[in-house]
Amino acid sequence: MSPLRVRDFRLLLFTSVAVFSGVALLLSVVPLWVVHNNAGEFAAGGSTAAFMASTVAAQFAVPRLVRAWGYRLVTASGAVFLGAPAPLLLIATDWPGILAVSLLRGIGFGFVTVCGAALVAELLPRTALANGSGLYGLAVGLPQLIGLPAGTAAVEHWGFVPVFLVAGVIPLLGLVAIFGLPAVAPTRHDDDLPAKGSLGRPWLVMLSGSIGYGALVTFLPLALTDTVAASAALFASAGAGLASRWVAGRLGTRIAAGRMLPWGLALTVLGMAGLAASIQGESPWSAVAAVAVAGVGFGLIQNDSLVVMFAAAPVGRASVAWNVAFDAGTGVGAVVVGALVAGSSYPVAFGLLALSAAALLPVALSAGRAV
Template identity: 55%
Template sequence: MSTTDHSTSPPVSGSPLRSRPFLALLVASAGMFFGFSLLVAVVPLWVVTRGSGELAAGAATGVFMASTVLAQLAMPALVRRFGYRATAIAGAVFLGAPAPLLIVSTGWEPVLAISFARGIGFGFVTVCGSALIAELLPRGMLGRGSGLYGLAVGIPLLVGLPASTWVAQHAGFAVVFLAGATLPLLAILPLALLPATPARRERPAGGAAGAARAVWRPWLVMLSGSLAFGALVTFLPLVFVESAMVGSLALLLVAATALGGRWLAGIYSDRVLGAGRLLVVGLLATVAGLAGLAIGAAGTTAAAMALGVTCVALYGAGFGAIQNEALVVMFGRVSAARASVAWNIAFDAGQGAGAVAVGAVVAVTGYPVAFGLLAVLGLLLLPAAWPQRMRPVRS
């Protein structure tokens, strides 16, 4: 069996939403990501309010992401052994079931253990979710399917992240923890409707090494975008520290335009261009956005802030296109499970590394240089984003 380049597949008429299994996947993913989003900022806040300090708060997030990446690395073997449905259900249980234990956690040690377990679940559901796009839909719908999946997981984050801290402060932490448990566990119901089809066994010769050779170009482009995304969501409130409203607007814009960019890229690539053609366009948009933000961050005038916010939106749209295109290109070169693992690791590890790396650069040089360097990195990766025809890779 072999994988094929999806960029050569003709578009398929109709909507992915007509597929009942895919619709069930979207509903389940929305519930699991809503549960995840409610605890992202609230768990560190809970740790601090219990007197464990900022270091323990940061460690809770770090442990969560570390176990997420470890679980993602194990996913190709797990889905071949147990299939996507069973693995996704296990992920929902790991993600949701430990959350109520946070209510009775009085020290940082149990919080770290709970975060580790929940991170495993998040690793399972992220890989299964994006891989199932390719497992449930025909090739000519993958762009639109990826765009719709981006909305299903992105809108809960857009709503849940800001709402969670407000609910915790006004209704109590216990309410957030219980909601963060209930929503992923409820997602088991639509997950149970998925077909019990095992993961396809196609993969390039050479196993993981062969897969890495097949996808390193779109992987690097995806990584560059996620490095910048991690830096932006971490530091935008500080870049616009003189106006909290502008900082909040910038955060909202980068998330919203990334959602819209991913969705529109899926529609356009399926119906007009074919997979991979928008990867260069998306990368150029991120480069222009980061360069403009670097210029805007150097000033304190209203014009400088307006330039910065506008360029944040441009970056977000470009990164959304990159997310969609990189995933669909990877689907055409390796198995769905390996493509999903590679994409998710680039996204999750890139965000963490971007926040740390840009923080280190900012401490020495400031925000304009840091964002300028991210723009330069994008320019250097333009050859990797250029569309290429690949022969099918045989197992």
């Protein structure tokens, strides 16, 4: 059965597109806004880290909130928290003000990410889970494909004001579909149920991939001085990740869970190392190709690790773990690269990320066997 035949799943996809569009537009723009207001790269990374830190903190609270309020109200609250504060960036021109807005928006993102991933498993039968996860990846990946480069390009041509306003409105459009979702009882969110396998190994692989992703979306517009190449690199990274996550979902019905993780991590290592070399050699279009390779790797990691976690633990626990790995890693990548760049250079920073990811290849090889 195709997941697209399920009406409630289609509503989830619409909601996800709206919410993630608001995130994607500002993910690379807010660091630019920080630098525009005369703070440095470390502060730029801190804005992404603040957003992701509050995201992760909120994610841990979601299972309890869902049991008390239900998916619809928690998801709707997330859309409001994410969209409503975005226009406040127009008056938040100092670093503390920008961080405060980022913290508020992160709470909303934490709510919608955990609810969205969990609803994939709640709304679909187990046999459609891998394919549904791939389609959900399209819904969250398309906004990145369009929004990441569009946000930086729009700032370049029209300034920050319209970008902040649009990013505030789009997540609120998701409210139309959110209240059409069924009142699903979160019975499968029972955290007292025993895990059926290990979450640790796929969690580490997902964390490593998201650290690289966080570094890319935060610093590509700053590391590549050619603005056209920077927008193309953001597009290539998001597009490659989108396509590979969808392919992984299609293949997941025939390939055992976890078998794509080593390939995904190896491609991530290759892409990050290629990016470091391209920046060192001042070859911006080689950097575009390198981040496309990294994007393919991260797309494979995203889908396969989520399927492994759903097989290893109850839905609520698996969704929280996967989203924490994604968002904590994104924040860590921004902070680590910001700190490394402050003391060294972009090639050194991205090279070290490649080495750290390579060290986890044995973990990726064994992750699928733990299910």
